[in-house]
Amino acid sequence: MKSWFMPCILAAWLFPASGDLCLNPPPVNFSILVVTVTEERFLATYYCIRGYHLIGKKELFCNKSSLEWDSPAPTCLLGHCPNPVLINGQLNSSKLEPVSEEEIVTFKCDTNYILKGSNWTQCQKDHTWTPPLPICIREQCKPPQRSNHVHFKASNFNPGSRVTFYCEDGYQLIGEQSLQCINGEWSGESPICEEVLEAIREAPVEAEESCVFRERNNICENVQRMMQCQKENRKTLEELKYSMEIKKLQLEKIKAVMSTE
Known part of the structure; x- marks a missing residue:
């Protein structure tokens, strides 16, 4: 070689x-x-x-x-290191260009922005900045995105504040009901509201306690009892499953309403 x-x-x-x-x-x-x-x-x-x-x-x-x-x-x-750039902020160094080895640069964000990262960095021998270059992020969170039929309550969008979402009548919330503003960003995705089917909202709960399967020592006897109950009430397995789903949705709606109060 x-x-x-x-x-x-x-x-x-x-x-x-x-x-x-x-x-x-x-x-x-x-x-x-x-x-x-x-x-x-x-x-x-x-x-x-x-x-x-x-x-x-x-x-x-x-x-x-x-x-x-x-x-x-x-x-x-x-320049020994790439020129430092800070969007929505200002930097202070001994000179502008070119950047020399061991040069130290300090950073400061503009009004309504906060610094994420170190407020200083130094140009190293390997042509890199250490600590890494910071960024400036908004101090306040932007108004949360929302879809149709979604409303929210919030006193402000300052760091640490919370926003609570709720749906119009006839719709149910899918996602997080409350989000918090952390470092200029919300803690999660905004929820959506889906329409509750009219048949589900108005249909009476027909499933009876006596027809619900319960674990017992004699499983065969319990299955026979449940089948007999369905036969007497003229219910099929699909009908029983549908009625139980309705009850589940109603309980979830009650829970959501109670948590918003």
């Missing part, structure tokens, strides 16, 4: 234009290129010169069978 250095700013290529070799590695300004040759492939590694940082893939491979590089060439941009 052998390797050599190639300063791309000089554009001095060492690959011969041959049909059985890979094409010259793509040139990258303000970088130093190290090429390693093995029996099976070429490896091109790019290093940005001091004062520049790499954007893209650092290493490119070229198999001798395909004779093509596996990725586009990276670029070297001015």
Whole structure:
């Protein structure tokens, strides 16, 4: 295995234009290129010169069978680290551009926004910021999204506040009834209201206690008793199941109403 250095700013290529070799590695300004040759492939590694940082893939491979590089060439941009950006906020550093190694930047959010993350960061030797760059999020939550037939009650949308949802008559709530504003975002998805079928809302509960299956020591006897009860009341298994579903919906509706009061 052998390797050599190639300063791309000089554009001095060492690959011969041959049909059985890979094409010259793509040139990258303000970088130093190290090429390693093995029996099976070429490896091109790019290093940005001091004062520049790499954007893209650092290493490119070229198999001798395909004779093509596996990725586009990276670029070297001015500054040891990428320029810090804070949307809806402000940053304070010793200078604007380029960013130098070990430079420290502090952050502050605009009015009505709060900082999520560290209020400072430092440019490291590996061209990264540590701690990671923060973001500015809204201090208040936006009004919650709601679908048709959904209403909500809330005194405000400040951090820690809660909003309670309820449905119009004839509709039932599907989802969380109450959400809390945390770090500018609601704690969950807004619920929806689905229409309760007229037949379910108005149909009387016909299932009788005597026809409900109860666990006993003698299961066969209990099954026979339930079947006899259904026969006397002229009920089928589907009818019994339907009446029990109606009772379940009515109990859920009562529970929802009681929890909102």
